[in-house]
Amino acid sequence: MSILVDHVTYLYETGTPLEHKALDEVCLEIKDGQFVGIIGHTGSGKSTLMQHLNGLLKAHSGHIYLDGEDIDAPGYPKKKLRSQVGLVFQYPEHQLFEVDVFTDVCFGPKNLGLPKEEVEERVRKALLQVGIPEEYWKQSPFEISGGQKRRVAIAGVLAMQPGVLILDEPTAGLDPKGRREILDQIKKLQTQTGMTVLLVSHSMEDVAEYVDRIVVMNRGKILLDGAPKEVFCHVEELEGVGLAAPQMTYVMRALRKRGFDVDEDAITVEEAAAGILRALS
Amino acid sequence: MGIIRALDVVYEYLKRDDDGNVTGSIRAVDGVSLDVAPGDFIAILGHNGSGKSTLAKHMNAILTPTEGCVWVDGKDTRSEEEVWDIRRSAGMVFQNPDNQIIGQVVEEDVGFGPENMGVPTKEIWERVEESLKAVGIYELRKASPNKLSGGQKQRVSIAGVLAMHPKCIVLDEPTAMLDPNGRKEVIRAVRALNDVEGITIILITHYMEEIVHADKVFVMDHGEIAMQGTPREIFSQVEKLKELRLDVPQVTLLAYELQQRGVALPDGILTIEELVEEIGRLKECQS
Numbered sequence: 001m002s003i004l005v006d007h008v009t010y011l012y013e014t015g016t017p018l019e020h021k022a023l024d025e026v027c028l029e030i031k032d033g034q035f036v037g038i039i040g041h042t043g044s045g046k047s048t049l050m051q052h053l054n055g056l057l058k059a060h061s062g063h064i065y066l067d068g069e070d071i072d073a074p075g076y077p078k079k080k081l082r083s084q085v086g087l088v089f090q091y092p093e094h095q096l097f098e099v100d101v102f103t104d105v106c107f108g109p110k111n112l113g114l115p116k117e118e119v120e121e122r123v124r125k126a127l128l129q130v131g132i133p134e135e136y137w138k139q140s141p142f143e144i145s146g147g148q149k150r151r152v153a154i155a156g157v158l159a160m161q162p163g164v165l166i167l168d169e170p171t172a173g174l175d176p177k178g179r180r181e182i183l184d185q186i187k188k189l190q191t192q193t194g195m196t197v198l199l200v201s202h203s204m205e206d207v208a209e210y211v212d213r214i215v216v217m218n219r220g221k222i223l224l225d226g227a228p229k230e231v232f233c234h235v236e237e238l239e240g241v242g243l244a245a246p247q248m249t250y251v252m253r254a255l256r257k258r259g260f261d262v263d264e265d266a267i268t269v270e271e272a273a274a275g276i277l278r279a280l281s
Numbered sequence: 282m283g284i285i286r287a288l289d290v291v292y293e294y295l296k297r298d299d300d301g302n303v304t305g306s307i308r309a310v311d312g313v314s315l316d317v318a319p320g321d322f323i324a325i326l327g328h329n330g331s332g333k334s335t336l337a338k339h340m341n342a343i344l345t346p347t348e349g350c351v352w353v354d355g356k357d358t359r360s361e362e363e364v365w366d367i368r369r370s371a372g373m374v375f376q377n378p379d380n381q382i383i384g385q386v387v388e389e390d391v392g393f394g395p396e397n398m399g400v401p402t403k404e405i406w407e408r409v410e411e412s413l414k415a416v417g418i419y420e421l422r423k424a425s426p427n428k429l430s431g432g433q434k435q436r437v438s439i440a441g442v443l444a445m446h447p448k449c450i451v452l453d454e455p456t457a458m459l460d461p462n463g464r465k466e467v468i469r470a471v472r473a474l475n476d477v478e479g480i481t482i483i484l485i486t487h488y489m490e491e492i493v494h495a496d497k498v499f500v501m502d503h504g505e506i507a508m509q510g511t512p513r514e515i516f517s518q519v520e521k522l523k524e525l526r527l528d529v530p531q532v533t534l535l536a537y538e539l540q541q542r543g544v545a546l547p548d549g550i551l552t553i554e555e556l557v558e559e560i561g562r563l564k565e566c567q568s
Binding site for chain 1: 327328329330376430431432454457458459460461462463464487489490523526527528530531532534535538539542544553554556557560561563564567
């Protein structure tokens with residue numbers, strides 16, 4: 001699904017002295033099937049923007065188009081919107097509540113009014129997509145590990161078969177391996193299904209490794225937008241807004257300063273290793 | 282004896298069925314012994330479910346051991362009369378700052394702890410001021426906590442603990458919910474408390490970069506201490522850490538990858554400066 005955000009402005013605490021623009025004339029176009037990382041410090045407007053995309057918040061001015069249709073136009077089916085744009089909140093495992101893993105994932109598609117067979121088919125598929133094998137399906141969602149809980153919660157959104165998947169810091173609080181497992185699975189999903197994926201993240205290393213494009217938000221506006229390598233060239237600008245570049249960018253910069261002829265745009269360990277080997281040979 | 286000492290600590294969570302009958306138990310901590318010297322900066326690593334948070338909760342008597350013993354500043358945590366003294370000696374900071382702040386104004390929140398201890402009003406204000414200064418947010422003392430960034434809120438939580446004049450602060454993933462700047466602010470504040478005030482720090486984290494300056498690292502797995510040593514000793518064992526679902530800082534991983542491809546670098550490089558230094562030396566040898 002493609003997304004077009006057209007001059008969207010959103011105000012918090014309107015009519016009070018505390019009124020401020022959480023989003024300020026934001027324009028953003030995301031093509032079908034892209035994997036986009038959204039970064040920005042706390043309060044930069046990224047979550048506010050994400051909540052507009054499935055109609056949880058309504059823009060004070062401007063428009064949002066999904067596959068070319070204005071989601072605020074009268075008659076646009078809101079229910080369809082919510083199933084088409086799946087939003088995985090922070091710590092989604094807090095929303096698990098059913099008696100077992102399988103039933104929990106059924107909740108969404110069942111509410112869409114689908115026949116039982118289709119619900120179960122979708123749930124099986126979603127659970128396998130996030131890497132939860134069958135032996136866990138009858139277990140209580142409260143007795144599995146933290147990483148598994150999080151994946152079950154993501155399966156709950158996938159079972160709605162959305163065209164856009166938005167994940168708000170899906171790896172917060174997970175151990176390094178759990179972090180990688182979840183991101184690998186999301187990447188795999190995105191390549192296999194062609195779903196549009198938006199990943200809100202505080203980890204520069206994660207976005208450097210996984211996404212095709214990075215959008216940097218600051219004070220309700222888009223500050224930078226481009227391929228990871230392009231965005232992470234702007235180290236000073238990123239630091240100026242409370243962010244950073246991946247550690248590898250700093251390694252390469254330090255080496256250059258020391259007189260090594262290495263590319264400064266390496267952002268992953270793999271790229272940095274290759275660059276250093278070239279410089280040493 | 283150290284400020285915190287654990288001897289053969291076992292902690293079992295009981296599993297119950299719907300009627301409350303015990304159906305089994307899980308050993309979250311299984312035979313842990315450790316001794317933390319005053320003024321140390323200790324890091325505890327471990328995957329989700331390895332038992333590190335359960336262990337941390339023993340360090341200020343939120344939990345008491347099923348078997349074994351924990352002493353905080355020489356006091357046995359099982360002794361109910363001493364629980365308040367223990368909590369005063371060892372303060373705790375948790376992951377989510379929003380769950381730890383109760384005051385409407387930053388300075389009131391920070392004053393809450395000493396007020397409950399019966400500290401005279403004048404001294405409360407002195408403690409609030411010095412605590413806020415120590416974590417670098419004195420200028421925010423009149424602000425409302427819910428208007429602050431994550432890193433600022435977390436520093437309010439730390440100041441709140443600091444105002445109780447603890448000897449030791451246990452921080453359980455204090456940066457998990459923060460953006461890069463917030464993470465930096467909190468870690469900088471914690472290191473300053475350790476360096477300048479000499480407060481013992483026990484930091485639990487999943488971010489490997491945060492602990493390269495620790496004095497000692499403990500790695501937990503299945504409720505046991507699987508590895509212990511200096512950051513350099515621990516992070517030299519890249520494969521072992523990966524088996525334990527952990528990682529090394531990216532710069533350490535880069536050095537390791539280069540080693541694997543035949544570059545003669547020493548083990549356990551922890552910082553960018555060290556790596557650049559070593560590569561510079563190699564280049565000089567070549568020419």
